Each structure stands twice: as structure tokens, then as C-alpha cells.
Amino acid sequence: MIPSLPSPDERLPRYQQLRDDLVRRIAAGEWAPGEAIHTEVELSTAYGVSTGTLRKAIDLLVAEGVLTRSQGRGTFVRRPRFDSSLFRFFRFKSASGNPVQPTARILQRSVEEPDDSLRAALQLGPDAKVIHLSRQRLVDGRVVLSEEIWVPRDGFEALTMLAPADFGDLLYPLYERLCHQVVATARETLRVARADAQMAQTLGTAPGDPVINVSRVALDYAGKPVECRSTWGAADGFQYEVEIR
Amino acid sequence: MIPSLPSPDERLPRYQQLRDDLVRRIAAGEWAPGEAIHTEVELSTAYGVSTGTLRKAIDLLVAEGVLTRSQGRGTFVRRPRFDSSLFRFFRFKSASGNPVQPTARILQRSVEEPDDSLRAALQLGPDAKVIHLSRQRLVDGRVVLSEEIWVPRDGFEALTMLAPADFGDLLYPLYERLCHQVVATARETLRVARADAQMAQTLGTAPGDPVINVSRVALDYAGKPVECRSTWGAADGFQYEVEIR
DNA sequence: AAGTGGTCTAGACCACTAT
DNA sequence: TAGTGGTCTAGACCACTTG
Numbered sequence: 306m307i308p309s310l311p312s313p314d315e316r317l318p319r320y321q322q323l324r325d326d327l328v329r330r331i332a333a334g335e336w337a338p339g340e341a342i343h344t345e346v347e348l349s350t351a352y353g354v355s356t357g358t359l360r361k362a363i364d365l366l367v368a369e370g371v372l373t374r375s376q377g378r379g380t381f382v383r384r385p386r387f388d389s390s391l392f393r394f395f396r397f398k399s400a401s402g403n404p405v406q407p408t409a410r411i412l413q414r415s416v417e418e419p420d421d422s423l424r425a426a427l428q429l430g431p432d433a434k435v436i437h438l439s440r441q442r443l444v445d446g447r448v449v450l451s452e453e454i455w456v457p458r459d460g461f462e463a464l465t466m467l468a469p470a471d472f473g474d475l476l477y478p479l480y481e482r483l484c485h486q487v488v489a490t491a492r493e494t495l496r497v498a499r500a501d502a503q504m505a506q507t508l509g510t511a512p513g514d515p516v517i518n519v520s521r522v523a524l525d526y527a528g529k530p531v532e533c534r535s536t537w538g539a540a541d542g543f544q545y546e547v548e549i550r
Numbered sequence: 551m552i553p554s555l556p557s558p559d560e561r562l563p564r565y566q567q568l569r570d571d572l573v574r575r576i577a578a579g580e581w582a583p584g585e586a587i588h589t590e591v592e593l594s595t596a597y598g599v600s601t602g603t604l605r606k607a608i609d610l611l612v613a614e615g616v617l618t619r620s621q622g623r624g625t626f627v628r629r630p631r632f633d634s635s636l637f638r639f640f641r642f643k644s645a646s647g648n649p650v651q652p653t654a655r656i657l658q659r660s661v662e663e664p665d666d667s668l669r670a671a672l673q674l675g676p677d678a679k680v681i682h683l684s685r686q687r688l689v690d691g692r693v694v695l696s697e698e699i700w701v702p703r704d705g706f707e708a709l710t711m712l713a714p715a716d717f718g719d720l721l722y723p724l725y726e727r728l729c730h731q732v733v734a735t736a737r738e739t740l741r742v743a744r745a746d747a748q749m750a751q752t753l754g755t756a757p758g759d760p761v762i763n764v765s766r767v768a769l770d771y772a773g774k775p776v777e778c779r780s781t782w783g784a785a786d787g788f789q790y791e792v793e794i795r
Numbered sequence: 796a797a798g799t800g801g802t803c804t805a806g807a808c809c810a811c812t813a814t
Numbered sequence: 815t816a817g818t819g820g821t822c823t824a825g826a827c828c829a830c831t832t833g
Contacts, residue, residue, distance in 0.1 A: 344799065363800095374800060375800075377798080377800065491795075493792050495788075499759075540742035540760065546737065547737075550734070550736075600804045605819090608819095619820085620818085
């Protein structure tokens with residue numbers, strides 16, 4: 306028989322255990338995005354550690370992008386803004402030349418049976434269904450991005466009642482307000498392909514032109530998958546900068 | 551008259567000043583890449599600060615990728631390995647299917663007058679010249695990447711004496727050994743284009759196929775530009791993953 | 796003025812590495 | 815065994831924000 310190992314928690318340094326417990330409390334909704342968590346003195350006395358140890362735990366979460374500190378005000382749960390993150394890959398400019406946030410248009414909404422890869426990515430059970438959105442993003446009336454979006458039906462029922470015209474330009478605030486689902490992190494994979502006839506027509510390019518695909522899995526604070534998304538855009542607006550060490 | 555401001559250093563916290571001074575000493579060559587810096591007790595007594603403050607300075611440099619710590623052994627100047635960093639963008643596999651480091655072949659070497667953008671990127675004076683290398687990277691004898699590389703002639707004279715066949719597969723160790731130039735960080739920009747006839751022939755794809763361009767500026771520890779490089783590869787081997795928060 | 800995070804101290808003890 | 819970085823303490827004082 307395999308001897309039972311001690312819980313990994315006990316082997317970790319205290320500041321790691323504190324980090325994990327703070328994440329757990331955030332994931333449980335004890336502090337909502339934008340809210341201040343307890344003060345350092347409160348937390349350190351409650352946990353029975355010195356302020357230095359507690360600060361080190363918070364340092365980790367700040368480095369991970371989960372918390373932000375503001376001297377004299379407090380420490381806050383950070384609300385990520387992923388929709389503007391498309392600027393990391395595409396540079397959208399309006400007719401006036403200024404950077405601009407694309408608007409959104411829902412083309413189609415349906416409840417579907419997920420295929421195997423989607424079921425795996427969203428960690429769904431065998432009978433679970435998904436809500437599928439087809440969406441376009443526009444600048445000055447021109448389609449710049451074409452998106453397919455899938456979320457689990459369980460937890461997102463509210464999306465099936467809302468008129469497509471009322472979805473607005475940003476989905477994550479909608480998820481939070483209507484479905485109490487908070488996106489905390491995401492993993493994206495970039496690939497390059499060539500536009501087929503339909504994609505070329507949608508994006509206003511020529512068939513065979515290179516197009517970028519961004520495939521995203523969004524996770525909540527507990528690491529549970531919340532949304533899968535596949536975004537297509539013309540490659541001529543694509544540029545990505547990275548610093549390496 | 552504009553009142554002279556105090557040096558920004560004095561306004562910074564001590565741990566930031568310590569960080570800056572350690573970078574200065576590394577850039578000056580006091581500790582070479584791979585070498586251990588002084589111990590924490592030595593440094594903290596020499597600087598007249600507590601160990602906690604010194605550790606915070608070192609924490610910053612570890613987070614920046616400049617130093618690595620090894621418990622029981624010491625703190626070391628990290629030697630970045632950029633050439634394997636192409637794996638972040640391209641996935642090269644040998645015939646056996648295993649990931650493989652491409653070999654290199656120098657096609658051409660010349661001393662040239664830089665154009666304006668290159669002069670600006672390398673921060674060269676009006677009369678400075680550059681060494682230009684054209685290079686191919688191969689897997690199983692197939693060309694997978696085509697590179698144009700420029701370094702300032704001043705400081706890299708040794709490259710003009712070396713037989714092209716003796717350059718080896720990795721340039722940065724060569725820069726360090728022959729020219730005493732150490733690459734510490736780099737900035738890369740990705741773009742997508744379509745292969746012209748010549749690029750298609752080189753990379754073994756069809757004209758019009760999408761190709762990736764990675765444009766890199768490499769810097770030393772002092773932030774001085776050391777090398778400019780433009781790498782082209784077929785887009786079908788391209789994949790890039792990123793985690794966002 | 797009261798409360799928050801930011802900086803810094805002067806240690807102690809532990810875990811790991813090399814000899 | 816000696817020396818290194820890793821963890822942690824129990825504070826002090828500073829800089830900033832808010833009422």
C-alpha cells in the first residue's frame with residue numbers, strides 16, 4: 306500500500322499557504338473584483354504571522370496580476386480587461402487614425418452538443434451542453450474580427466434569455482453581471498492560416514490572404530474553464546511585440 | 551533658470567538603488583555570466599543595509615531574469631539562451647519527430663554602410679559601419695529559417711577574421727568569446743507577410759504562402775544595442791502561446 | 796487625524812550544497 | 815562542518831489617502 310503523503314500544503318512555506326488561501330477566498334467570492342481585501346494588519350494577526358510574511362504572500366498575488374496595491378488606500382482584487390487585450394495582437398484604427406475599441410454584433414446564438422475537444426477544454430460532463438455565439442467585431446462599420454464563442458449552458462442560462470442586440474460590446478462584464486461568472490486569466494494560442502472564400506468575404510480580404518487565429522480558453526479564479534473562443538482577423542493588421550531575457 | 555533637481559537615485563528606495571548598482575557592476579563586467587556574485591552577507595554589510603533590503607534588490611533582478619539563486623550555492627549572473635527561444639514561435643522537429651535545434655550556415659558576410667533605421671536601432675554614429683551576415687538555419691538539411699544579421703563593426707572586428715564555416719550554430723556564445731559582447735535582453739516584433747518567389751524557394755514553400763518575420767534588437771546589460779536580426783520562417787510551423795491576466 | 800500600504804531593521808533559525 | 819540562500823519575526827518609521 307502506498308503510504309499517504311502529508312498534504313502538500315504543510316510542506317509549503319507559510320507565505321505560499323497564505324497565497325493559496327487568499328486565492329481560495331477570492332475564488333469563493335469573499336472579495337469581488339474591484340473590492341479591497343482586508344488590511345495587512347488584520348490579515349497578519351488573523352493568520353498569526355508577521356506582517357513581512359503576509360506581505361510576501363500578497364507580493365506573489367500582485368505579481369500574478371490577481372491583486373493590486375494602492376498606498377494609503379488598500380489592496381484590491383484586480384479586474385482584468387481582456388477585451389482590450391486584442392490590441393496586443395491587432396492594431397485597430399478608426400478613419401481618423403486613432404486607436405479604437407471595435408464594436409460587437411451577435412450573428413447567431415444556439416444551444417449545442419459540444420464536440421470532444423470542446424468538452425475537454427471546458428471540462429464538461431458527458432451530457433452537458435454549450436451555448437454557441439457567432440460574433441463580429443467592427444470598426445467604422447467594417448468587419449475586422451470574426452469570433453466563435455462557447456460557454457457551458459450550466460451557469461450561463463441567462464445568455465439564452467437576452468436579446469442579441471442587448472449583449473453590448475464586451476462579454477466579460479456581461480458574464481459577471483448576468484451569470485456571476487468572473488474571468489480571471491486566459492490562455493491564448495496564435496496560429497496563421499489562409500482565408501477561404503467565406504472568411505475572405507467576411508474580413509474584406511482576398512481568398513488565400515493570411516489570417517490570424519487566436520484561440521482562447523478563459524479561466525476563473527479557481528482555474529475552472531469558463532469560456533472558449535476562436536477569433537479570426539486579417540494578418541495585415543497583425544503585430545506582436547515581446548521582450549525576452 | 552531651471553533649479554537642478556537632486557539625482558533621481560536619492561529619491562528612490564534603497565533596494566532600487568542597490569538593484570541599479572548591481573546592474574551597473576554586472577554591466578561593467580565585475581561578475582561574468584555564469585559566475586556567482588558576492589554573498590548576501592558580504593553585500594549587505596558592504597552596502598550598509600540589512601539583509602532584508604539587499605534580498606529585495608536581488609529579488610528584483612531575479613524577477614528580471616538577470617540573476618538566478620541557488621540555495622546553498624550562491625547567486626549567479628544568468629546567461630540567457632536566446633537561440634533556443636525560437637521554439638517559442640516555431641516548432642522544429644527532426645525526421646524522428648523529436649524537437650531539434652536547427653544547425654546554421656553562413657551564406658554571406660560583408661561590411662556595409664547602415665541605412666537610417668539600422669543606424670537608429672543600433673545607436674550608431676554618422677560614420678559607423680556594420681557587419682552584415684546572411685544565414686540559414688537547417689533541420690535535416692532543409693532550410694527552415696532565413697536570417698539577416700547586423701552588428702556594429704566597432705567591437706565586432708573579430709567576426710571579419712573568422713572563416714564562415716567556423717561560426718558554429720549559435721552566435722551569442724561567439725560574440726561573448728570573440729568580441730566580449732554579452733547579450734542580456736532582446737525585444738522582438740512579429741509580423742506576417744506573403745512569400746515572394748525567392749523567399750518561397752529558400753524556405754521550400756509556394757510563392758504567396760504566409761511567412762512569419764521576427765525582428766529582434768538584442769541589448770547588453772547596460773541596455774546598449776548589440777545586434778539587429780530579421781528572421782523569416784514558413785507560417786505553417788508557427789504557433790505561439792501566451793498567458794494573459 | 797486616522798488608517799493604509801511602503802520601506803527597512805537586526806536579527807533567528809532552517810534547508811541545502813560543497814568539501 | 816562551514817557556508818550559502820530561504821523563511822520568518824516583531825517591530826519602527828515613512829508616504830500617501832481619506833474623512
